[in-house]
Amino acid sequence: MVAGKVVLCFTAVTKIPGTIVLSAAEVVKEAGGVGLIVAKNPSNDMYPCTDGFPCIEVDYDIGTRILFYIRSTRFPEVKLSPSKTVVGKPVLAKVAHFSSRGPNSKSPAILKPDIAAPGVNILAAASPLDTVQDGGYVMHSGSSMATPHVAGIVALLKAMHPELSPAAIKSALVTTAWRNHPSGFPIFAEGSPQKLANPFDFGGGIANPNGAADPGLVYDMGTADYISYLCYMDYNNTAISILTGHPTVCPYEEPSILDINLPSITIPNLRNSVTLTRTVTNVGSSNSIYRAVIEPPFGTSVSVNPDVLVFNHKTKKITFTVTVTTAHQVNTGYFFGSLTWTDRVHTFQVADVDKVASGVELSDGFIPLIDMDELQGCQVKNHKIPETNMNQIMGTTREFFKLPEQEKLKFHTTDSNKSIMLFIAFKDEIENVFISRESLRFSTFPFEDHVNEWPSNPPSLRKDVIEYCTSVKKVEFAVLEAISESLGLEKDYIDKMLCNHGQKLSINYYPICQEQDLEFTRGIRPHTDPAIVTLLLQDDVPGFKVLNNGKWVEVGHVPNTLVVHVGDLLQVISNCRYKSLHHQVFVNCEKERFSVASFCYPSSDTAIGPAMELIDDDHPAMYRNFMYREFYQEMWRSAVQHATDKRLDLFKTSIA
Ligand SMILES: O=C(O)CCC(=O)C(=O)O
Numbered sequence: 022m023v024a025g026k027v028v029l030c031f032t033a034v035t036k037i038p039g040t041i042v043l044s045a046a047e048v049v050k051e052a053g054g055v056g057l058i059v060a061k062n063p064s065n066d067m068y069p070c071t072d073g074f075p076c077i078e079v080d081y082d083i084g085t086r087i088l089f090y091i092r093s094t095r096f097p098e099v100k101l102s103p104s105k106t107v108v109g110k111p112v113l114a115k116v117a118h119f120s121s122r123g124p125n126s127k128s129p130a131i132l133k134p135d136i137a138a139p140g141v142n143i144l145a146a147a148s149p150l151d152t153v154q155d156g157g158y159v160m161h162s163g164s165s166m167a168t169p170h171v172a173g174i175v176a177l178l179k180a181m182h183p184e185l186s187p188a189a190i191k192s193a194l195v196t197t198a199w200r201n202h203p204s205g206f207p208i209f210a211e212g213s214p215q216k217l218a219n220p221f222d223f224g225g226g227i228a229n230p231n232g233a234a235d236p237g238l239v240y241d242m243g244t245a246d247y248i249s250y251l252c253y254m255d256y257n258n259t260a261i262s263i264l265t266g267h268p269t270v271c272p273y274e275e276p277s278i279l280d281i282n283l284p285s286i287t288i289p290n291l292r293n294s295v296t297l298t299r300t301v302t303n304v305g306s307s308n309s310i311y312r313a314v315i316e317p318p319f320g321t322s323v324s325v326n327p328d329v330l331v332f333n334h335k336t337k338k339i340t341f342t343v344t345v346t347t348a349h350q351v352n353t354g355y356f357f358g359s360l361t362w363t364d365r366v367h368t369f370q371v372a373d374v375d376k377v378a379s380g381v382e383l384s385d386g387f388i389p390l391i392d393m394d395e396l397q398g399c400q401v402k403n404h405k406i407p408e409t410n411m412n413q414i415m416g417t418t419r420e421f422f423k424l425p426e427q428e429k430l431k432f433h434t435t436d437s438n439k440s441i442m443l444f445i446a447f448k449d450e451i452e453n454v455f456i457s458r459e460s461l462r463f464s465t466f467p468f469e470d471h472v473n474e475w476p477s478n479p480p481s482l483r484k485d486v487i488e489y490c491t492s493v494k495k496v497e498f499a500v501l502e503a504i505s506e507s508l509g510l511e512k513d514y515i516d517k518m519l520c521n522h523g524q525k526l527s528i529n530y531y532p533i534c535q536e537q538d539l540e541f542t543r544g545i546r547p548h549t550d551p552a553i554v555t556l557l558l559q560d561d562v563p564g565f566k567v568l569n570n571g572k573w574v575e576v577g578h579v580p581n582t583l584v585v586h587v588g589d590l591l592q593v594i595s596n597c598r599y600k601s602l603h604h605q606v607f608v609n610c611e612k613e614r615f616s617v618a619s620f621c622y623p624s625s626d627t628a629i630g631p632a633m634e635l636i637d638d639d640h641p642a643m644y645r646n647f648m649y650r651e652f653y654q655e656m657w658r659s660a661v662q663h664a665t666d667k668r669l670d671l672f673k674t675s676i677a
Pocket residue numbers: 527529545550557559565604606615616617618
């Protein structure tokens with residue numbers, strides 16, 4: 022039965038890594054089998070079988086999917102191919118099952134672990150004494166593989182910021198760590214079953230070297246803080262004096278462990294209310310204003326005082342208090358929340374609610390904006406695009422996608438030099454997702470150059486596109502003016518930089534999805550737009566989500582508004598004051614969704630680069646100048662096509 026076949030087997034045994042697969046492989050080999058797939062939880066070890074016998078370990082989830090595949094076809098096939106290195110694709114981040122977990126039993130008020138770093142199947146240089154090394158290299162897993170990553174980052178940070186104390190460096194690592202994978206996917210904690218990871222699995226998160234290089238604020242600590250901790254832990258004066266090397270006396274009033282200046286706050290056994298203090302030190306640009314953004318843990322309320330911190334060349338340190346009040350009668354477990362100090366450089370400042378509420382004009386063509394706060398985007402109302410115009414372009418979009426396939430497929434091409442392209446649904450085999458969107462993307466400006474390329478069916482399309490694009494271009498001008506002004510630039514700065522504006526329109530269709538496929542289907546995956554700004558007209562079918570502080574947030578449909586969001590090129594022009602928005606579209610089983618996105622582009626011979634006015638000692642140029650043409654070519658390079666956050670890498674300066 023087994024002869025000539027690949028065997029899939031499920032096991033509940035969690036033996037020493039690798040051995041389970043090895044012993045099963047021997048049995049399969051003896052029975053004449055040609056390969057082995059072992060499904061077990063947890064699974065992540067990659068140990069070769071002996072004599073090059075093909076074997077692999079997968080988790081139950083993948084094992085079950087393989088099983089379903091085997092059952093779904095009469096001749097299931099297994100393909101073996103040489104391993105390859107994949108660059109720029111997100112991998113699911115998991116906290117390994119062997120990684121130690123919090124809370125800290127000795128001092129539950131101190132969060133442990135502090136930080137997570139890669140430590141599974143790490144390819145490293147080997148000691149000649151390593152028994153499994155191959156040509157000086159070896160793959161190992163464990164804290165001994167994760168700690169060198171952190172030690173390396175710390176060494177780089179210390180080289181960049183020699184003045185930072187060990188506590189400040191630790192703080193920089195903890196406060197900037199990724200709490201989601203940079204692709205937006207959550208981090209899982211390995212185990213059976215897998216669950217979403219929380220700070221007891223990863224501490225601050227996964228170490229983020231570039232983030233830690235620019236932490237803005239740090240929670241610093243000195244000898245006095247460590248002495249307070251020892252006093253709290255009931256070390257007597259004699260023991261502490263031996264450690265410090267000079268006579269040391271614990272303060273008469275016992276310090277609260279909650280006040281130790283750590284970059285995390287853990288309150289065990291919270292009853293009613295507690296107030297604690299922290300002190301932050303500004304290590305970013307000297308004139309900065311930070312605001313507190315609080316996500317209280319479930320069932321608690323949290324207040325911070327003061328909630329705005331104003332730093333200047335004299336004020337480098339500010340102490341604040343945090344009051345946490347619980348509504349829980351009984352304490353049943355830990356709940357997690359967050360306190361973020363933001364200087365809003367990464368946000369869409371034109372949409373500041375305060376400014377709008379106090380009626381400050383953003384530009385002559387005053388556009389009231391609905392703030393999407395912190396989302397690098399906003400919704401625009403009173404844009405003066407006639408409602409009929411918006412309805413017509415939506416109607417045309419629906420009609421186009423209802424056309425017979427062959428009519429639509431005329432526009433299908435993989436040639437990125439074409440100024441009109443139809444994108445159709447496809448399956449990404451590697452990530453096992455089905456991307457269901459159909460989308461027609463075409464150049465619009467200047468109309469006379471392009472109108473004849475646009476579909477002539479439905480007959481209303483050309484007229485509706487011209488009308489809509491003309492109106493939307495006006496909104497775009499107003500938005501670019503508001504953005505220029507918010508950056509302290511001349512109102513027409515971006516307009517001038519663009520000389521000849523380009524514009525592209527994307528009309529999109531997201532079909533209904535079957536319930537059973539929902540998990541593996543996306544309308545469009547997380548991405549940023551390769552434009553300056555995008556103006557999105559969406560219908561009332563939900564699905565459009567944006568990444569906000571590591572969380573995917575639905576941007577609801579507000580009648581008669583356009584969603585405006587930042588694209589990659591505005592990130593460049595603004596020298597990173599604005600960050601391009603990560604967004605994606607989910608499908609649903611009840612309603613199909615349509616949308617019309619207009620992208621503001623430079624023309625191909627426009628030079629793009631950070632505005633000179635936004636470059637100074639505190640803000641060195643993050644990007645070099647480049648031609649838009651160069652960026653467009655880079656965007657289509659296969660390696661960066663899906664990892665949209667890699668698009669700008671080629672244009673970064675050495676500082677960035
Ligand atoms: O259809 C939407 O809501 C978003 C479309 C989009 O993100 C895009 O085309 O880049």
